[in-house]
Amino acid sequence: MRHGANRETVSLRIPCAADAKALVAAVQASCDQLSVWLPWATADYGDDTAIQWIDGAFGASHRFVIETGGQLLGCGFLSRFDRLHRSAHLGYWVRTDRTRQGYATAATRLMTRFALGPGAFERVEIRVAVGNLASRRVAEKSGATFEGIARNGFCLHGVMHDVCVFSFVRGDAIPNAPRSFLSVREGS
Numbered sequence: 073m074r075h076g077a078n079r080e081t082v083s084l085r086i087p088c089a090a091d092a093k094a095l096v097a098a099v100q101a102s103c104d105q106l107s108v109w110l111p112w113a114t115a116d117y118g119d120d121t122a123i124q125w126i127d128g129a130f131g132a133s134h135r136f137v138i139e140t141g142g143q144l145l146g147c148g149f150l151s152r153f154d155r156l157h158r159s160a161h162l163g164y165w166v167r168t169d170r171t172r173q174g175y176a177t178a179a180t181r182l183m184t185r186f187a188l189g190p191g192a193f194e195r196v197e198i199r200v201a202v203g204n205l206a207s208r209r210v211a212e213k214s215g216a217t218f219e220g221i222a223r224n225g226f227c228l229h230g231v232m233h234d235v236c237v238f239s240f241v242r243g244d245a246i247p248n249a250p251r252s253f254l255s256v257r258e259g260s
Contacts, residue, residue, distance in 0.1 A: 100117060188244075
């Protein structure tokens with residue numbers, strides 16, 4: 073896994089209001105690439121929307137800032153909790169100028185370890201549009217098991233897309249995420 077020339081540490085933490093400006097900057101700097109797969113990533117993404125996401129207004133039950141050296145690289149989340157079947161969905165994005173350096177892969181492994189920790193979930197699912205090659209590669213490199221393709225499993229911009237379904241289940245060997253750690257503290 074590539075982590076860039078300076079081998080930076082990747083960490084996750086709970087977002088706080090002070091992250092709004094950096095979150096807006098990351099989304100706006102990456103809008104052209106993100107908006108293809110994430111409909112909320114628009115040029116008018118601003119402080120109010122960032123604060124709403126930080127406060128949990130959009131359904132992600134656990135939200136994380138992905139960072140290194142105090143710089144916000146992107147975000148991750150666990151959502152769609154199914155308490156009966158003890159499963160959750162996992163998602164992630166990294167700002168365009170920091171992609172292809174292993175950050176999303178390390179963050180995915182960290183979120184998975186958190187989600188499958190003691191007393192938590194039995195299954196973590198990653199659903200990626202078939203055409204989203206970069207995100208598929210993150211799921212593959214993170215060690216998730218490819219389970220198949222769900223036809224018309226994702227609606228984006230009013231168009232149905234097939235999705236690749238990946239998963240981790242309790243007992244899977246999750247590769248180490250070198251130079252990474254999870255902080256459950258709030259804020260920066």
